[in-house]
Amino acid sequence: MDYQSAVLPQNLGYFLLVLFGIIWILLGLYWGRKAKSLDGFMVAGRNVGLALGAATAMATWVTSNTTMLAPQFALQLGIWGMIAYSTASFGLFFFAPMARRIRRLMPSGYTSGDFIRLRYGKPAWVVFLVISLFYSLTWMISMGMAGGLVLLAVAGIPYETGMTAILLVCVLYTLFGGLYAVIGTDFIQSILILVGVVVVGAVIYTRIDFETTYAAVAVDQPALLMVLVPAAIMAFFNNMLFGMGEIFHNNVWWSRAFAMRRNVAGKAYWLGGLFWLPIPVAVGFIALASASLGINVIRPDMVGPVAATQVLGFAGAIVVFIVIFCSLASSIDSLLAATSDLLTEDVYRKAINPGANEATLRRTNQLIIGLLGLVTWLICRLNIGTLAEILFFAGPLVGSTIWPVAAGLFWKRTNPTGAFAAMLLGSLIGLICYFQIGWYTASLVGAAVSMVIVITTTLLWPRDFDWKTLDETPPDAMEPSTQKGASS
Numbered sequence: 001m002d003y004q005s006a007v008l009p010q011n012l013g014y015f016l017l018v019l020f021g022i023i024w025i026l027l028g029l030y031w032g033r034k035a036k037s038l039d040g041f042m043v044a045g046r047n048v049g050l051a052l053g054a055a056t057a058m059a060t061w062v063t064s065n066t067t068m069l070a071p072q073f074a075l076q077l078g079i080w081g082m083i084a085y086s087t088a089s090f091g092l093f094f095f096a097p098m099a100r101r102i103r104r105l106m107p108s109g110y111t112s113g114d115f116i117r118l119r120y121g122k123p124a125w126v127v128f129l130v131i132s133l134f135y136s137l138t139w140m141i142s143m144g145m146a147g148g149l150v151l152l153a154v155a156g157i158p159y160e161t162g163m164t165a166i167l168l169v170c171v172l173y174t175l176f177g178g179l180y181a182v183i184g185t186d187f188i189q190s191i192l193i194l195v196g197v198v199v200v201g202a203v204i205y206t207r208i209d210f211e212t213t214y215a216a217v218a219v220d221q222p223a224l225l226m227v228l229v230p231a232a233i234m235a236f237f238n239n240m241l242f243g244m245g246e247i248f249h250n251n252v253w254w255s256r257a258f259a260m261r262r263n264v265a266g267k268a269y270w271l272g273g274l275f276w277l278p279i280p281v282a283v284g285f286i287a288l289a290s291a292s293l294g295i296n297v298i299r300p301d302m303v304g305p306v307a308a309t310q311v312l313g314f315a316g317a318i319v320v321f322i323v324i325f326c327s328l329a330s331s332i333d334s335l336l337a338a339t340s341d342l343l344t345e346d347v348y349r350k351a352i353n354p355g356a357n358e359a360t361l362r363r364t365n366q367l368i369i370g371l372l373g374l375v376t377w378l379i380c381r382l383n384i385g386t387l388a389e390i391l392f393f394a395g396p397l398v399g400s401t402i403w404p405v406a407a408g409l410f411w412k413r414t415n416p417t418g419a420f421a422a423m424l425l426g427s428l429i430g431l432i433c434y435f436q437i438g439w440y441t442a443s444l445v446g447a448a449v450s451m452v453i454v455i456t457t458t459l460l461w462p463r464d465f466d467w468k469t470l471d472e473t474p475p476d477a478m479e480p481s482t483q484k485g486a487s488s
Contacts, residue, residue, distance in 0.1 A: 007317035013155020016318070020325050022168040024185055031184030032177015038358040041178030041365065042110055042341050046258040048183060050268055053260045055341075056183045057092060057272025058195035059190035060252060062279060070280035088243030092273030094406075095247045099257040099265035101409050107262075111338075112254040112405075113346035118470050119408045124420040129346060131401060131423060132249055134379040135394040136339040137376070142334050151326045154317055163380050166325070170332040171373035174365050179259055179341075182333045189274075189326035192311070195322035197279055203316060230437035238395070242443035245398030248405045251338040254403040340368040396430020396446030403447070403454040411458065412465045418457025426450035 008016075035041040048056075106115065112132065117125040144163050153164030173181050247253045257265050262439040344365040349356055356364070404419035431448025 007314060008321065010156040012318075013157045013321070014229075015027075015166055016155075016321055017151065020322070020329075021165060024169055024329055025173045027176045027185045027188065028173020028181035031369065032173070032181040032319070035178045035180045038361055040180060041362055042097060042182055042345075043255060044179040046259055046261075048256070048260045048264075048268075050264040050271075052183050053189050053256065053264055053268030053482040054187035054271035054275070055190040056256060056330075057253075057269050058275040059186040059193060060256075060334045061092060061272065061276050062190075062193050062327045062330065063188065069220070070284045072274050084239045084283065085286075086277055087240035089273040089277040090240055091243040091245075091247035092269050092276065094244060094321075095253060096266040096269040096273075098248070098406065098409055099253075099260070099269050099287045100262075102254065102257045103260065103262045103265045105409070105467055105470045106258070106265070108469060109258050109470070110255070110345045111342050112251045113247060114343055115254070115405075115408070115470065117346070117350070118420045118472070119414075119465065120404070123384070124404070124416060125346075125387075126424065127423045128249070128401065128404075129342070131397045131427065132251065132322060132342060133374075134350050135246070135253075135398050136249065136335055136342075137379075138374070138394045140332060140335050140376045141379050142377050143328055143335075147282040147328045148380065154321050156325070159202075166328055167332065167377050167380070168479060170329055170336060171369060173333060174336045175369050177256060177366070179337050182337045183256075183259065185333065186330045189314075189330040192273065192326045193279075193323055193330075196319050196326075197282060199319050200282075202315065211427070238441060238444040241399050241402065241447040242395045245400070245402050245443060245447065246459070249398055251342045251400035253398065254340045255341055270470075296450075336369050336372055339372055340463035341345045343368050361431070382423075392442060393434065396434060398426045399430060399443035399446035400426025400450040401426075403450045407454050409460065412467065413458055413462035414454065414465070415457040415463050417462050418454050418461070421457070422450040422453040425453060430465075 034045065037045075039045055065138035085226050102109070102115070109115065113125060113129055116128040144167050146157035148161075148163030151157040151166075174184065177184070260268055303344075344361055348364050348368075349361060353360070400423045404414070404422050404433075407414045408419065425445040426449040429449050430442045433445040434442035
């Protein structure tokens, strides 16, 4: 794939790539100086405040998928598609009360896998780990691919070169500073993303004639303006449940809940969702305008960056470059840190070497970060499928975890066997629908099957659970206020 219409000169693209790569690595080293202990490296000392917490939630959720799949949704599904992607903010909103409860019930927790293991036992834990690790890998692959595609489209940098550079930068600063470095750089990246989106939106608003855009879409693609398109309506609910499943189960969000102060976790996720909500709508509108602009869309997942750079010109292309780079880095680093924590805590520490000390665990964590980056790079080199095809393949898997996680946190009688069956059957039946019907049904079906199983098994065969089981804090390490344990 060769984009001859790249707006930025290739030399300038390389300069920006090197410049921001150096900046993020230096920032990672700076923030990472605080990561002196294992708690510091994995959960940022459990002392992250509201500003950093909200910023890291928003920046992590503004992924390459937000800036590239939201326009693709609008291009293929019209108004419903544009709005559908914004429903992913519901995941952040609904996770806010869950984050508060997680922080209270598991004051010394590290991963979402810790919760599943303690709440439901080993069989459900194994299924959950397979789902979570598979999803995390597909997410990283989709963003690595997006990085290479965007740099090719905007600056003519070869796909493999751009993809390799972004992955390498993220691996290096995450390796040095752990979650401290991730959250610190996320704060800077969130500011740049918000400023960039506002600038892009303001310029496009002044340069695009809305009546002309509407007329062009109405003539060339009238279906995009229809509000009763079954596939688009299903995509709306499918994406909402997919976003909830992504956040509810994934250790990216649990690690931040563990890292935040107890009184700010819920507020941070609410603010993060509010800041994120308008971004998919703003970038999705760009895709609807592409028809009136006469832009040749070679790949549907590239319509956003290509259309934005064509409308904004040279200066705007630099802004787009910065926004995309920040959105990629803020999510890749989060996945590297959270997934390595999951493998270190749940696989190495719990299953392979229970007696490992902090130094060994940290070295293992860093080794896993490097290996994750390498595996992602190798798969990204294949450049298979579009971003939507790759990411939504994991949709039914993550959708199947919504009810086991939510019910397990608030409903003490949830049946462990039912939770195991819900994740397994929800994933399998959802995948069948993915291939037999379409990607826009998979998460919806997976979540529905899981819901029926969890509710039915809990009502028919309730199992009592002691919330204190979730607290693995050693007695001599408990704070006075936590020694009474959870009471509800």
